[in-house]
Structure formats: structure tokens, C-alpha cells
Amino acid sequence: MLLIGLAVWLYNHKKRLTIIPTRFNRQRREVCFMPENATEPVFVPWESLSAWVIEAQGVTQYGVRRQYGMGIGFQHGEILTSVEFPCAGLPIAISYWEAIRGYMEYEVNDLKSIQDPLDLQGPDDPPREGLHTFHNARARMHEQIRDGSRNRVSGFFWYLYHVMTLWTIPNHLVEWEVRRLQKIGPQAMPDAMRQWSEPLPKEQWAKPSEELVRMSAQVRALHKRQPRRPITEIFAEVQRLNPTDKRRA
Numbered sequence: 001m002l003l004i005g006l007a008v009w010l011y012n013h014k015k016r017l018t019i020i021p022t023r024f025n026r027q028r029r030e031v032c033f034m035p036e037n038a039t040e041p042v043f044v045p046w047e048s049l050s051a052w053v054i055e056a057q058g059v060t061q062y063g064v065r066r067q068y069g070m071g072i073g074f075q076h077g078e079i080l081t082s083v084e085f086p087c088a089g090l091p092i093a094i095s096y097w098e099a100i101r102g103y104m105e106y107e108v109n110d111l112k113s114i115q116d117p118l119d120l121q122g123p124d125d126p127p128r129e130g131l132h133t134f135h136n137a138r139a140r141m142h143e144q145i146r147d148g149s150r151n152r153v154s155g156f157f158w159y160l161y162h163v164m165t166l167w168t169i170p171n172h173l174v175e176w177e178v179r180r181l182q183k184i185g186p187q188a189m190p191d192a193m194r195q196w197s198e199p200l201p202k203e204q205w206a207k208p209s210e211e212l213v214r215m216s217a218q219v220r221a222l223h224k225r226q227p228r229r230p231i232t233e234i235f236a237e238v239q240r241l242n243p244t245d246k247r248r249a
Contacts, residue, residue: 017184022083023197026104029206032193035081041193042081044074046104047209053093054084070096094232128178131171215242
């Protein structure tokens with residue numbers, strides 16, 4: 001079973017040598033797609049992008065099963081070019097889009113700004129999970145024992161759990177995976193995409209449209225008045241108030 005698992009992992013890992021991921025450039029406010037079987041990438045304005053959540057439900061002999069997914073894409077002529085992937089639940093699918101939107105609109109640079117409920121991302125840590133995450137978790141666990149918010153029995157089970165899950169080996173694998181992706185990623189990109197990914201002088205950065213700025217201000221105002229209201233309902237209301245605007249805030 002271990003050999004089969006390693007073989008499947010290696011097969012999927014080698015796909016990254018040929019699969020070119022979708023890239024987001026917030027300085028240009030553009031998204032770069034590499035459609036299947038295409039020879040050149042397609043560059044799309046960020047505000048023309050569409051995003052959707054997929055929800056499916058079926059009945060099997062084991063009961064009712066629900067499946068969710070998230071997709072982004074654009075209409076290129078008569079062809080819809082899109083990227084879709086499964087998600088564990090509806091809130092997670094929505095949060096994936098919010099992470100992308102936060103990166104493009106708010107210049108989110110690290111994992112801590114998006115999702116770090118355990119506060120395991122230090123100020124000088126790289127913007128990803130890795131070996132530093134383990135060390136930060138252990139340091140925080142000892143700090144909680146010292147200030148009395150955690151007992152030593154809980155600390156014992158923390159060590160027991162991580163010993164059973166091979167201590168720091170998973171974190172080292174993540175570090176190795178990140179280094180390998182950083183190495184093979186640029187090699188797979190076409191020259192046009194590589195040039196498009198180069199940083200621009202700040203005076204050449206693209207600005208959001210007036211419609212987007214106005215609708216975003218409406219979203220923030222509604223959220224401030226009704227902080228407990230689901231953000232999806234707020235977006236929907238703003239969209240209804242601006243029926244002529246094609247871009248969601």
C-alpha cells in the first residue's frame with residue numbers, strides 16, 4: 001500500500017512539469033490562463049473574471065451525498081475557459097474565492113492575514129505552512145502551560161500525537177515540496193507568461209475601476225451596519241442595487 005501510494009503521488013507530482021497553473025497579477029490587475037491544448041496564454045482583465053460555487057447532491061446506498069466545488073473563468077469568444085476544483089464544503093468554497101479576491105484587492109501577502117486561527121505564523125516566517133509552523137505550535141503550547149491556560153496532561157498528548165504522526169517529517173516534506181515547486185514552476189511557463197509576471201514600476205500599476213470602488217464602498221457600509229449578516233447576502237444586495245454593473249464588488 002505504501003508503494004502504491006508513493007507511485008500515485010509521484011505520478012501526480014510529475015504532472016506539475018507540464019501543467020501550467022492560472023496566475024494572478026495584481027500590479028497589472030490581470031489573470032493569466034493557459035487553456036488546454038493552447039500554445040499561448042490568455043490574459044484577462046481581473047474585473048471581467050467570473051467566479052461560481054458548484055453544489056451537487058445525490059443519493060447512494062450509503063445515504064445522501066453532497067459535493068461542492070469552486071470555479072473561476074471567463075468567456076473567450078464562444079468558448080468558456082475555466083478552472084474548477086472540489087471543496088470540502090460551501091463555506092470553504094466561498095472562502096477560497098475570498099482569499100483570491102483579498103490577494104488581488106487588498107494586497108494580502110501571507111497566510112496569517114487570510115486564515116491562521118491558531119496564530120502559528122510569525123512576523124518573519126515565510127507566507128506558507130512548513131517547519132516553522134511546528135516550532136511555533138510547540139513554543140505556543142509551552143507558553144500556555146506556563147501561564148496556566150493549558151495543563152501538562154494536554155501537553156503530553158500534544159507530544160504523543162506528533163510522535164505518532166512522525167514528528168517533523170510531514171513539515172520537512174512540505175518544505176521539500178515548496179522548494180521543488182519553486183524550481184519547476186518557472187521552467188514550465190511560456191516566455192509570454194514569464195514576461196507578464198515580471199514586476200512593474202509602481203507608477204505603472206493598474207487602478208480599479210470607478211464602478212468597483214463604488215460597489216466595494218457600498219459593501220463595506222452595509223457590513224458595518226449589519227456585521228452579523230452573511231457577506232454573501234450583502235454582495236447580492238449590492239449587486240441588485242447596481243444592476244448595470246457587470247463586476248461584483
